Amino acid sequence: MNKQVGQIFEGALTAQGIKFGIVCARFNDFFVSKLLDGAVDVIVRHGGDAAKISVAYVPGSYEIPFAVKKMLATKKFDAVIALGVVIQGATPHAGYINSEVAKGLAQLGLEFGVPVTYGLITADNLDQAVERSGCKAGNKGGDAALAAIEMVNLTRSIK
Numbered sequence: 001m002n003k004q005v006g007q008i009f010e011g012a013l014t015a016q017g018i019k020f021g022i023v024c025a026r027f028n029d030f031f032v033s034k035l036l037d038g039a040v041d042v043i044v045r046h047g048g049d050a051a052k053i054s055v056a057y058v059p060g061s062y063e064i065p066f067a068v069k070k071m072l073a074t075k076k077f078d079a080v081i082a083l084g085v086v087i088q089g090a091t092p093h094a095g096y097i098n099s100e101v102a103k104g105l106a107q108l109g110l111e112f113g114v115p116v117t118y119g120l121i122t123a124d125n126l127d128q129a130v131e132r133s134g135c136k137a138g139n140k141g142g143d144a145a146l147a148a149i150e151m152v153n154l155t156r157s158i159k
């Protein structure tokens with residue numbers, strides 16, 4: 001990082017006083033529940049209050065952007081974290097779902113000016129889903145929570 005410049009905006013990694021909304025897909029709940037555990041754990045370990053986290057459940061990942069929009073519209077949340085697991089099967093559904101969700105989440109964050117972070121696993125198979133939901137390759141729910149913490153504090157620092 002270049003320390004010569006005049007002003008640097010950065011988001012600290014403290015979750016104290018931040019109100020989080022989390023949207024979870026029920027589809028592949030075995031994995032999504034691990035992503036939720038990871039997200040809550042990261043928030044609490046960074047000084048956040050678990051009691052201030054609100055969770056909305058939707059049937060599948062395709063419905064995530066809708067619920068994120070509803071949460072953002074309440075203006076009660078400083079950030080919304082999206083959690084889901086889409087596993088590639090015999091049909092090309094995964095690609096369609098993933099592109100819609102990624103596009104929808106990006107648009108919503110920009111529309112509302114509130115950080116929306118992406119904690120979806122897009123896996124080719126069950127092994128990859130296992131690896132990314134708390135085993136070998138970390139927990140993508142925790143990663144999305146950390147990104148949300150940083151983005152909220154970054155947002156607050158830019159003025």
Ligand code: RBF
Nearest residue numbers: 025027059060061062063084085086087093097
């Ligand atoms: N939702 C997921 O969150 N993960 C999936 O892997 C997933 N696979 C699906 C496969 C097919 C063929 C269909 C039709 C739906 C799937 N969904 C999945 C559910 C989808 O996100 C949505 O909830 C439903 O299509 C209802 O709109």
